Amino acid sequence: MGVSTSCGEKGIAVVTVDFPPVNALPVAGWFALADAVRAAGRDPEVRCVVLAAQGRGFNAGVDIKELQRDGNSALIGVNQACAEAFAAVYECEVPVVAAVQGFCLGGGVGLVGNADAIVASEDAAFGLPELDRGALGAATHLARLVPQHLMRALYYTARTASAAELHAHGSVWRVVPRGELRAAALELAREIAAKDGRLLRLAKAALNGIDPVDVRRSYRFEQGFTFEAGLSGVGERVRAGFGKEGRE
Structure with missing residues (x-):
């Protein structure tokens, strides 16, 4: 259980998340994920990182039980840890391919x-x-996957979009049967890793540099409202009605 890194093929690092039963990460788990992705990106032998997960689903968000137990101290930790994990993926020195199954x-x-x-x-x-x-x-990140009005409708309703829908919007590269997911992700990573390593790192920096949205600042702005919801009590009130499983 936890976050592990393996190098199955030359130039490719696979960072795998495994937090049973649903990959809802505690604060320490988000920080561990950030550290693993950054370390993989710094490795001069790595040209592409595959971000994967074990279990039924890719990721179910934060550990709600931790928030319910520790209150605002956990909320501060979650805000910081999630921000670091998301930024680590974005700022990784080499391209990151996410291999997503289930939820x-x-x-x-x-x-x-x-x-x-x-x-x-x-x-x-x-x-x-x-x-x-x-x-x-x-919402900063969902807006990178779907058009604005669909993002808003999904956000307000808490509904989900399928892999096929995201593929139609161009944000998912390929949709495959679950049993073929790891192979498909490695196939894309292999094609990327075949390029010159130094040039790939320059390309990643260049593409981040022309991004129209500062994703770290945008997400941190959103988190201010999460903390406001926590301080006002509305966050705790809504979480109190969450299912017995206690995980997002």
Whole structure:
């Protein structure tokens, strides 16, 4: 259980998240993920990072039980940890390919929205159930996956979009059966890693430099409203009605 890094092929690092039962990460887990992605990107032998997960789904967001137990101290930690994990993916020195299966919710959208490319299984679903969980945030990243009006409708309703829908919008590179997901992600990573390593790093910096939205600043702005919801009590009130499982 936790975050691990493996190098299955030359030039490719695979960072895998495994937090049973649903990959809802605690504060320490988000920081560990950030550290792993940054370390992989700094490795001069790595030219592409594949971000993957074990289990039923890619990511179910934050550990709601931790928030319910520790209150505002946990909320501060979650805000900082998620911001670092999302930024680590975006700022990784080499391209990041996200391999997404099953549910990709909340913080999962923050991760894949900041990735360079997404390969998804046919059963993948992407969404932000934040309003149902007493929180806000990651609209910055959902807006990188779907058009503005669809982003707003998904955000307000807490509904999800399928991998096929995102593929139609051009944000998912390829949709494959679940059993073929890892191979498809590695196929794309292999094609990327075949390029000159130094040039790839320059290309990543150049593309981030022309991005029309400062994703770190935009997300931190959103988080201010999450903290306001927490201080006002509305966040806790909504989370109190969350299901017995206690995880997003």
